[in-house]
Amino acid sequence: MTVVYEEQTVQGVVKLKVSELLTASPVYEYFEKQKAEFVEYLLSIKEMFARDHTTYQDEISILWAEIDNKPVGSICFSKVDVSKRLMSLNFIDAETDSVRKIMYQYFERMSKELNCVEISHRVSLKDHKSMEQLEQLGFTMEFYLLFKRVGANGKT
Amino acid sequence: MRFTIIGQEIDKLGDTLIIKHSDHLAFSPAYTSFVRHMMQLIDSEHHSACTVWDDGSCAILWAELNEKIVGIFCYETTYTKASIPFLAIQLTAVETEYRQRGIHKIMNKYFEQKALELGCVAIRATVNVRNRVRLVSAEKDKLVPLIGIMTKVIQ
Numbered sequence: 418m419t420v421v422y423e424e425q426t427v428q429g430v431v432k433l434k435v436s437e438l439l440t441a442s443p444v445y446e447y448f449e450k451q452k453a454e455f456v457e458y459l460l461s462i463k464e465m466f467a468r469d470h471t472t473y474q475d476e477i478s479i480l481w482a483e484i485d486n487k488p489v490g491s492i493c494f495s496k497v498d499v500s501k502r503l504m505s506l507n508f509i510d511a512e513t514d515s516v517r518k519i520m521y522q523y524f525e526r527m528s529k530e531l532n533c534v535e536i537s538h539r540v541s542l543k544d545h546k547s548m549e550q551l552e553q554l555g556f557t558m559e560f561y562l563l564f565k566r567v568g569a570n571g572k573t
Numbered sequence: 574m575r576f577t578i579i580g581q582e583i584d585k586l587g588d589t590l591i592i593k594h595s596d597h598l599a600f601s602p603a604y605t606s607f608v609r610h611m612m613q614l615i616d617s618e619h620h621s622a623c624t625v626w627d628d629g630s631c632a633i634l635w636a637e638l639n640e641k642i643v644g645i646f647c648y649e650t651t652y653t654k655a656s657i658p659f660l661a662i663q664l665t666a667v668e669t670e671y672r673q674r675g676i677h678k679i680m681n682k683y684f685e686q687k688a689l690e691l692g693c694v695a696i697r698a699t700v701n702v703r704n705r706v707r708l709v710s711a712e713k714d715k716l717v718p719l720i721g722i723m724t725k726v727i728q
Contacts, residue, residue, distance in 0.1 A: 525725075528727055535724050537722050538722070538724075539720055539721070539722055539723075540723055541719065541720055542719060556723040556724060556725045558702050560701055562698070562699055562718070562721070563717055564696070564697050564716060564719050565696050565717065566694060566695050567693065567695060567696055568689055568693075568694055
């Protein structure tokens with residue numbers, strides 16, 4: 418897998434790689450572990466749609482960071498709306514803030530090269546940690562997804 | 574068939590509304606009403622300036638008064654097969670001069686009924702954080718914000 422970008426940090430040289438298909442990438446197992454931890458975290462904050470948040474399908478791509486050939490962070494994204502000039506960021510996690518920033522900055526440049534105008538990311542409103550991290554990357558809250566249970570108990 | 578009549582209701586002023594439904598937004602009699610209200614939403618910066626809906630996976634119900642469309646309720650059926658099946662509201666609107674007559678509430682009742690008929694356990698609405706009017710009506714519909722969409726404009 419070709420290195421698309423590299424940068425020297427105090428932790429070592431961060432190398433970024435991209436696979437168009439998450440499921441076919443060499444870091445799929447690493448990602449699955451990250452995802453499992455994320456789902457566990459979402460469930461710990463009682464996120465109703467935790468599992469649906471992390472259902473990744475064929476059109477998902479992955480960008481990941483390595484230090485000394487070991488994955489240290491990943492970004493999952495979907496180009497499905499690129500024709501509408503929208504890039505979907507599905508998941509971002511990294512072992513350090515600097516790795517997250519390096520990955521994100523590359524991802525944003527890549528999105529610009531694809532002529533995208535906007536990047537969007539869904540986040541649980543209980544997940545203050547992720548919201549804070551996204552704010553640090555320049556994201557702002559634009560929409561709420563509101564839900565209501567219908568049927569037997571009628572409770573949300 | 575381009576639509577079916579699914580009900581008749583009396584609004585707060587005592588006028589009779591006919592509630593109609595089409596499984597497909599495309600070619601439904603309410604299509605232009607949908608597009609017009611979507612344009613208003615975009616102009617008020619409460620919606621992204623791009624086509625996010627899919628004609629093929631959207632259905633629409635609407636209220637007619639004296640053969641005039643006075644309210645619409647468009648929803649997406651994509652998630653009826655999801656692990657937590659739900660209907661997603663694409664756009665709901667009542668013509669300005671027909672507001673405060675309980676028309677939204679009536680349409681919402683029929684929409685929730687549709688959700689149940691399709692085996693859904695939830696309904697979902699996507700609302701811009703600055704669209705205070707819709708946030709208030711959503712609250713009255715007992716919709717609760719659970720997920721946010723954070724965005725960044727990059728060029």
